[in-house]
Every structure is written in structure tokens, then in C-alpha cells.
Amino acid sequence: MSTPSTPETVSTSVLIIGAGGAGLRTSIELASHGIDCLVLGKRAHGDAHTIWAAGGINASLGSLDPEDRWEIHAADTLDEGHFVNDPTAVETLCKRAPDRIRELAEWGMAFDRTDEGAINQRYFGAQSFRRTCFVGDRTGQALMDTLVQKAMDLEVPYRENLYITDLVVESGQAAGAVGFDMDAGRPVAFDADAVVIAAGGHTSLYRRSSSRPDENTGDAQALAFKAGVPLRDMEFVQFHPTGKVTPEEEAGHLVTEAVRGEGGRLYNTEGERFMERYSPTQMELDARDVVARANEQEIREGRGTEDDAVLLDISHRDDDYIHDRLPRMVEEFAEHGIDITEEPMEVAPTAHYAMGGIEVDFETAQTEINGLYAVGECTAGVHGANRLGGNSLIETVVFGQIAGHHIAETLETRPSPSLSEAAVQDHVTTQDALAAAEGTHAPAEIMDELRDLMWRCAGILRDEDGLLNGLRGLQRLRADAEDLQVQADRTSRRYERAQNLRFMFTTAETILRGALERTESRGAHARTDHEAKDPDWRQNIRSLPTGDGGMDIGLETAGQPSRRVQQAVDEEHELDYHHLE
């Protein structure tokens, strides 16, 4: 195997790791300030998890409900997040959302329109007003198209199929990053004056997730943690109640909440509509975490199908109605020979979104390390203990703009240490060693075991024994990974997985330890041995890097919302309408 040991060296002012909504919006802001930047994607350009977001993007435009305002959007977000969100993050998000939406429209995004010609807005779970803007059921794809085209207009350079393995920090300043080109198989060192992490979440740590295979492996969180930045809220992982279970390559992909919104019913294999026991008034339309836990409980107690699933049935509605309201679902299931107008769908909970992540100052999007920024799902704070649907897309563009703007304002006066050759060489040597590893354990096997372990021990329902088991299991898998069988070059899938494992271990540990620490149930974090929400736990759990590769746990009391937002919280706005997407 020929492994070139000399890396390609690339210089840019601002390196952006991640080419989804967050990374692209950051690059657009920089380019419009005339600042040179480079966007890196692990996959083909224009392809990122952003395109999977279907339902919509929130902003209190008041197109249909003029009484909506940003304070109520903030109150809804805090409420869904069980008041452990970062209030600055929430208020900034909600205040700036309308401007970002109108900007997207101005760049051409073809939002659905009201009869009066304004941007149309739909109902979404747990929101007091119609606030969710959309483009059919492909809002994320439309957002990406718009951003890719805007970035193209501004001639933003990008590189695709580029994997970042390490950040480089010199004298407390971000100096660049090291990685490899997955096509050419060559290491690459990036020298930059500022680095933005916009590399998404970590939910493919779980056996079943709505992530694509071998993506969302917690790269962002682990990169930041290794560089010395604290993570927080890692115990909060959103599970969506209805993921597909077959075919295998689609397991975990979402069956949209709209199926339940349009009247879909959940049954166990005994033919029982079991939500009557869990939530007799709200039934299938209760909050995501409630329905996810019910589905999980039924499966655990042996009332699931052979595929470990419950049944979601919409066949009692008219065929025409189903075709009209759920075209994409009809089509997706038909592709696999299932006619949802006639038969039920097998569904099971699936890991969907990481509320936890990198700690940043939301006024600038900067981390504790000077010149190191983080934007999007990889950060913690906007969503607290549970995410309000429609808030993730808007987060990417609001904070991408803020990061880009702050970098633009500070770049000239910022010390810019250059990348030390020694640091680069260290990382390249580690990469080489991994490629040459001649042990016994295949990366894919360990990854499978880790995903099973996380599903079992840090999944929808958690308890102390399970979490401790999880930590012991993680230790064992880490030991196995010391004896890895790779023997493959940097273009191979095997090598990519071996690299993923490093990130996955770090991120998994922060989730397990955070979940063990939080002895209560709150939002998406459900402890069967601590079922109640505990007011004393209105705190954030921080994962603090110790410098020698270890981690400490820290606690911080959650901040108080401003008076204006608190007032909106106290007004208890609520929608007496159950229209979920």
C-alpha cells in the first residue's frame, strides 16, 4: 500500500467544516464581506443532511396569524426545551428568523404562498400559531438549492469528499485542520485564520437513526472536544416515534408525522390501539417523546412485530385522501411493495436529532477557543431538552449569518498563528498508522456493537444499570479498537469507518455520562429509575475535556429568559389544534 506521507497544503482565511445549511450560510456571509473561505464536505457538494428536512422552517412572520410575534416563538421553544435552553440562543434565533426567511425568499427560495401572495405558514407540533414556512414536503432540499446557488453566485470555493480528522490549535488560537481527500487518498492540511465547525449531529451512534449510514457520527462534537472545547446537553437525543424498519437500507428513515396528523393510528400485534393506555386524550398526536416511549414500551414488552415494530395504519381513510395528503409516503412504501391505503406500515422509534453539542457564545457563535466557531446541529443550547419541529433549519441560517459576520468583523485584528509542521506531521503519522493497522477487529464490527450498545443503554428509556453497563461496554469496545484491522488506504470505506470510530467513542461517552448524571426525566431524556421531572435539575450538564483525553462533568444552572420572553411564557399561548406534520 502506498501512503504518501507528505500532505497537500491548502491555505484559506476561513475554513468551514461542513457543507450543509449552516456551513453554506456562513460561507455566504463571509463571501459577501469579500472574505476568502473554503467549504469542506464529506460527501458530494449540495448533499447534506439538511436536504432530509421535510416539513418546514419557523419564523414568526404572522402571514396568517398576525398576533404571532418572536417572543411567543421563543416561549414555545423554551417550553418544548423544558427551560434548559440557552435563553440568548433562543431569543436571537426567534428575533432574527423573519429576516433570514425573507432573505432566503429574496435569494429565490420558492416558499409556498398564501392567497394574498405572502409566504405561507403551516401548523406544526407544539407551536402556538401557524409559523412554519415550507416548500411542499421538501423544504430542506429547497433551502440547500437556494444556498448552493447563492454560494455559486458569490463564487464560494468548496471541496467535496474531504474528511477532517483533527483541528489544529496553536497558542490558544484556531490555526487550521488536518484531514484527507477521500478520492485522492491523500492527507491534506488546511492553514486558516478561523475555523467554523458546521458538521452536524451524532445520531448515527444509534442502531436505528434517521441519519444516513456512516454520517452524523459525532465528528463535530468530537473534533471540538479533542481541541479542548466543552460540550453540553449531550444526554438530550431526540427520538422520532415513527421510523421505518424495512428494507434494511432504509431502516430508521422517517415516516412523516403527517401520517398521524392525518389520522394514522398505532396498533400492537394484539390489535390494540395502545395509545389509549398511554395518552387517552391526545392519543397518537401527543408529543414526539411521549409517542416514541409508548412505541418502545410495546416493542419491549413483546407486542411488536417480528421486525421489532408497531403498526401505523392510515388505511381507514379514503384512498384519494391519502394520495392527496401523503403522496411521498404512498410512493416510498409502494416502491417496496406496500400499499398504505390498504395495509399498515411497520414503524419503530428512531434516533433523529442531537440537542446537545458544542458550547458556543451565541452572540458570536465562537467557542472558548479564539477563532474556532460552531454552527447548527453540532452546537448545544437552542433546543434544550427537546427540539421544536421547524427550528433546526432556521438555526442553521440564523447562526451561520452571525458566525460569518463576527469573523468578518474581527479577522483583521485577529492573531493568526500558522499551522506548525510538527502538529500536521503528528496527525498525518497517526492517519498512516491507522491505515496500516494490522490487528484483529474490523471497524464495522465494532461500530455495529457500539450502535447496539447505545440503542440498548442510552436509548429512549434509560436507567442507572443500563448506563453503567453502557460505559463498561464502551470501555471494552475502546480496548478492541486498540487492536483494529484496517490495512486499507484512505479512499476505502473501511478506513473511513476506522476514523469514524474515534469520533463515535468520544461522543458516546459524553452521552452516556451525561445521561447517568441526570437523575430525572426531562424532555427527550427519560430515566425509568427517575421518572419525574425535578425542578432542581434546571441545570445544564457540561462535558469538560481534561487535556489528557479524559473528561469531567460540570454543572451550570440554566439561564433566565428576558422579561419580554418570560411574559410570553406566562401568557401560556397554546394552540387548541392538533395538526402535526
Added chain:
Amino acid sequence: MAEMQLNIEIKRYNPEDDDGPHWESYEVPADPLDSALSLLLHVKWHIDGTLSLRKSCAHGICGSDAMQINGENKLACSVLVQDLVDGDGDTITYAPLPSAPVVKDLIIDQSRFFEKYREVKPWLITDGPAPEREREQSPEEHAMIEDATKCIMCGACTHACPSTWADPDYLGPAAMLKAYRYTFDSRDDGAEERLDVVDSPDGLWKCYTIFNCNEACPKDIDITRWLSALKRRAATSQASTKA
């Protein structure tokens, strides 16, 4: 157990080692409801790891795995085995999209394709400053472009068009569909700039309404219809310029 064994023929080419493209055969287990992509992945993961292909979302959204399957341009993730073969022992062929330089195996060099995309200025061009609220657009105006906004830039159409095969500089249906999408956006003022690009020897008039693009489109976009509308707009604008 898989229901059948299929013969997979893949057009392979590694410019570093091979003189030219050649076909290689593989035996793979398959079920009728498997996607054409999953068979290729079986080859890559279990038989020959050197096989190169682009794929990402495997869900018909990212548009990365367009290729020629049994002679027709399709998204590999969105076509099922049962729609390609009758049964056990049958053959499925996979080749890169035609008329583009091959980087390796099923991967084509898309740089020309994306240059053409950029040439038509696929972004909103507006005169004057942005209004305080959004520019209005009625549902009817929105409906004019809705179908065209479904494009995922997979390239299946452009590389299915005989005009592309004959002339690599031809803009092709994908880029011109983008030109339609923005030119017919009621908020856009850039028609003239864009028509300058598409109303050219390598543009609209090489579309002979053969409908290959419509057949190839995995999103069922009525591309020919929208390109015809763009032709009419170009013709009227020519006429008014001459007058």
C-alpha cells in the same frame, strides 16, 4: 435467503490501469424489492471493493447516483430489481451516464455539467432594493415554477439527450430548466440576461423535443413543456427586439 441470483454487468474503467472501459460480470443475490443501488453496493462491499460509484442519500433526494441501467438513465436508488428483470439468472447492466468523461467506473466528471448550471445564473435577479417584507407571489405565479423546483440536478436528463451526445457544449435540459425556473419566477427581473445565455447556438434551439429528458427524470418533471415555454419567451423577446 435471497429470492434469486442475478448477473450484474458493470462497465468498469480505471484510467490509471486500463486502456479503455470494459465490462465485468458479478453474480449477486437479489430480491424483487431491492433497489438497483443495493446490488451495486453488494458488489462493492462483498465482492470487489475497488468498484467506484457515487451515492449518498440512497433516497432519491441527493441525485448523486444517476447512471445508465439496462441502457436507460436512472437513479440507482430509485429503481427496483422487479422493474428491471423477469427473474432468476437475468442480467442487469450498469454504465456511467453517457457522453461525459469518466473519472473511474461509474463516476463521471460533472464539472462541465455544473459549469452549464452556473452559466444560466440560477439565482433570483432583481432590480432595486429588497422590500421590507417579502416580494409578493400569488399561488398561481408560484405554481408556474413549482414543478421545475423539484429538480435535484442528477444529470439523468442532460445525459439522455441526443443533442448532448452530439454536442458536449449544448447547455442541456437540466441547466435550461433552471433558466426556466428563474425566468418564469414572477419576482425575477433577470430574463434578459438569462435569455442571452439560452437563446444561443448551444442553447434552446438544439432541443428537438425528443422527450428523452422527460423519460429520464426521476422526479417526473415535465421538462419538455417548460423548455417549450422558455422557447416561446425567447422567440417573443427576439421579435420585440427586432421590432
